[in-house]
Amino acid sequence: MSVEHDPGERSLLAHVLLPVASEDDALATARALAPYDPDGVTVMHVVEKGEGVPDKTPVEQSEATAAAAYDAVREVFPEAEDHTAYRRDVVEAIFEAAEEIDASAIAFQTRGGNRLIQFLSGDTTLKLVSQADRPVITLPKDPGET
C-alpha cells in the first residue's frame, strides 16, 4: 500500500484508522465504512490499562476481545491491518496510533447512550473529535441496506 506524504494529494480514505471496542461494535463500524470503499484500513483496539492500579478487566480478556473485533472487521475488510494499544487514555492511544501508521483519517461510530452514560464513560467522542490532528469521520449509525 503506497502512502503519500503530501496531504494535499492524499485521499481522505487512503488509510483509515478504525478504532473499535467489542466484536459487535467492530462489525457494525466496518459495515458502516464499507460503502465508502477505503483504500486501506487499520483496525485498532485499546486495551485500557490502569497504569498503577489493576485494570477493569483481565488483560487476557481484553486481548480476546481485541482479537474477536479484528476478526469481525476482516469479514468486511479482509486485508485490514491490526494494531493493539495498551493505554489508560483511550483517545491519546488512538492519536498515537494514527501518527504511527500515518493514517489519513480516523473513522468511528458513536456508541450512543444518554448523557449520563456518556459522562460516566468519559465522553470519548468529544475528545476524539475536538483534539485530533487529522480528519475524524463519524460513521452513520444504521447505513441503509442497498
Added chain:
Amino acid sequence: MSEEELAKDLGPLAALTIGVGTMIGAGIFVLPGQAAAKAGPAVALSFVAGGIISMFTAMSASELGTAMPKAGGSYFYVNHALGPLFGSIAGMGNWMGLAFASAFYTLGFGDYLSTFVPLPTITVGSFVLTQIQIGALLAGVAFVLVNYVGAKETGRLQNIIVILLVSILTVFSVLGFLQADLSTLQPFFPKGTGSILPGTALVFVSFLGFAKITTVAEEIKNPGRNLPLAIIGSVAIVTVMYAIIMVMLMGVVNWEQLGPAVTDRPVLDVAEVAFGAVGIGALGVGTLTFAGLLATASSANASILASSRINFAMGRDKLISAWLNDVHDRFATPYRSIAVTGGFIVAFILIGNVKVLAKAGSVLHLIVYGLLNIALIVMREADTPEYDPEFRVPWYPVVPILGAVTSFGLIAFMKPIEIVLAAAFVAFGVVWYLAYARTRATKHGILSQYVLDRSEQLPKPAVSAARTAQPDGGEYRVMVPLAKPEHESHLISLASAIARQRGGSVDVVHIVTVPDQTPLEYGAEHIETLDAESQSLLESAREDAETEGVPVETHTIISHESFEEIFDAAADHDADLVVMGWGVDSHGAPGRIEGAFDEVTQDLPCDVLVLRDRGFDPSRVVVPTAGGPDSELSAATAKLLQAEYDSEVTLLHVADDHAEGEAFLEEWAESQGLSDATLRIETGDVETAIESAATDATMVIVGATERGLLERLVRGSVVIDIAEDVDCSVLLAEQKRSRSLFERLFGGD
C-alpha cells in the same frame, strides 16, 4: 517494547499496596474490641499466629504466581493442579468468601460513617436495619457502582491511600506508646494461652488480601521478582503493624475497657487519649475515623475487583457461564459479574452480623488456601515441563505441608455455625460441578493426569476416584436437524462418520413447524396428526446411526420457526457441530434462504456444516481455501472423511501469483495435517476455479467466511451459484466464532 511488556504496568509498590491496602482495613478498625474481649493483650499473638499461617500460604502463592501469572489467582492454581471438582470448590469458595469479606468491610465503613453522619434506623415489621447497615448499604452500592462504570482512580491514588494509612497508623502508634503503661498490659494472658488460636480464627479476616495480588499477576512488571516481594512483603508488613498496634491499644487502655460491652469503637477511644496528650484529641479522633473509612473502602473495593477476576477465570475454564463475564460496551467493565457480586454483598449486609460474616469469609478463604498449598505440592511432584516458577518455596515440602495443615487446622477454631455455613458453600461447589460444570469443563487437573498416567503403580481406589471425578465435558455431540425425509440418510451418514472419528454421539432433532396461530401446547398434543412423518423419520434416522455404530438420541421440537430454532436447540443441547441439509425443500421456504444464511453468518453457538445434497459420496473431496478459521473447519472435516472413507482430498487455492499461491498452500496443508492431499493452484476468478475443480470431484467443502468470501458468498450469492452450478454435493462449513478464537488464544484442546 513487546506487547506483553506493555500489558504489565504495575510496579512493585503498586503490587505491594494492593495487598497491604486490602488487609489493613479490618483488623485494626473493626475487630480489636471483639478480639480483646476474646484473648486480652495476648491477641497481639493471635495476629502473629495469623501472620505465620498466612506466610506459608503466601510463599506457595508466590511460587504458583510466578509459574502461572494468570488472571484468577488461587482459583486458577487449584483448578489447574487439582482439576475442576476442586476448582469449583475453590472458585465458588473464593468468590463467596470475597463477598462475605466485602460485606464485612462495608459494615465497618458504615460503622465509621455513622459516627459523624446522622443516618436513620429503618424498621420494617420485625426487620430492623441499623444505621450501620444503612451506611454499609450506601457504601456497598457505591463501591459496586464505581466498579460497574469503571471510574478510574488515578494510577497513584491507591499508593497515596495506603501510604497515608500507614503514616497515620505509625503516628498513632508512636503517640500511643508515649501514653502506654506496661502495667496496663498485665495480665498478658487473662484468658489463658488457649485463647490465642480462637483469637486468630476471629481476626484471620484481617489477612485476606495477599492472595489477591495473584489475581492480577499478569499485570505486574517483572513478576519473578515483584510478585513474591509484594505477597510476602505485604504479609510481613501487616503482621508487624497489627502486633504493634494491638500491644499499643491495650497498653493505653485496659483490655477490659476496649471490649464491645464498654465501647463500640475502641480505636477512637485510644486515639482520644493518645492525641489528647498533645492537645489534639479531637483531631486524632477525626484522623482515625478518616483512616477507618479509607481502610475499609479500599478493602471492599479491591475485593469486588478480585471477585470479577475469579469469575473470568472460571468462565475461561467453563465452570460458569461466559455470559457472566461479558464486557460492557461503554464502560469496558465485566458489569454482570460485578452486579451479581454486588447482589451477594447487599444480601450479606442485610444479614448484618459482623462476626459471622468475618469468620465465614475466613473459613472459605482458609479452604482455598489449604487447597492452594496442596496444588503446589501436586505441581512440584507432577513436575510437568511447563512448570518453571522463578520463585521457589524454601524448605519444600515443609512449607506447603505446614501451610495446608495450619490453614485447614485453623478452621477447627471456628464456631460450628460458621463451619456449617462454609461447608454448605463447599457442598454447593461440589453439586455445581456435578450438575453444571462436569459436562462443560474441558480442562483436566494435573493431579488426575498424574494418577491416570501411573494407573499401574498406584492403588486402584485412587485411580478409579480420579477417573470418576474427571469432567466429561467435550464429549463431542453432532446435532442433525431434519426437516424432510429425502436427505435423512445422507446427513446421518455424514454426521455418524464425524461422530465416530471424534468418539462422540449423534443427536437427531426433528423440528416440526406449526403455524404462528397454533399454540405450541396444541402442537405438542397433536404431534401425531400434525406431522405423521415425525416418528418414522426419527426411527429411520436412529436405525441408520445405529448401523453406523454411533450412540444416538432423537428429539422432536415443536416450534413456530424453523431455521432459528435449529441454533437455539444446538445451544440447548450443547452441540459441538450441527450437520444440516439445505435446499429448496429443506428448511423454510426458498425465499428465506438468504435470510437464513444471514442468520448462519451472524452468531453461531457451534460449528455448522450445511449439505447441499446431491448424493453422499466422499470419495473425491475438493477443499477451496484462502486460509481463515472456516476453511480450517473444512480441512478438519475433509481429514475426518479421509480417515473414515479413505477419501482423495484436493486442496484448491486461487491466487494472483502462482508461486506465492503454491507456497501458501503447501504451508497451509502442512498446518492442517493434510500434507498428503493433492494441491491445486489456480489464478483468475474464484467462482470459475471452484466450479472447474468440482467437475471431477464428488464433494466440495467450502468455508463460509474465509477472507471476505462471506460477503461475496452471501451478498453476491456466489455460494448459491456454486452450489447450483456444480454437479456434486456441496458442504458449507462455518466455524463457531467465539470458541475457535478462545481456543486459538488460550490453547484449549
